[in-house]
Amino acid sequence: MQELQALIQGKIPPQAINIDRLIELAEHHPNPRSTEYKLLELAINIVLASYLEKAQQHL
Numbered sequence: 001m002q003e004l005q006a007l008i009q010g011k012i013p014p015q016a017i018n019i020d021r022l023i024e025l026a027e028h029h030p031n032p033r034s035t036e037y038k039l040l041e042l043a044i045n046i047v048l049a050s051y052l053e054k055a056q057q058h059l
Contacts (some may be wrong), residue, residue: 001025004043006035019036022047 006012029036
């Protein structure tokens with residue numbers, strides 16, 4: 001979770017996050033009301049937005 005906090009704080013780039021690890025964490029924190037879930041949701045959105053921006057550059 002520290003890695004996700006660093007991502008959200010802009011201390012590490014989205015490309016440094018392993019997507020498989022995000023999926024694993026999401027499977028372990030399925031409660032939408034938990035702090036971990038909300039942290040994951042924000043981190044996933046940041047990573048996905050980064051990939052979308054990268055894809056748009058190639059179109």
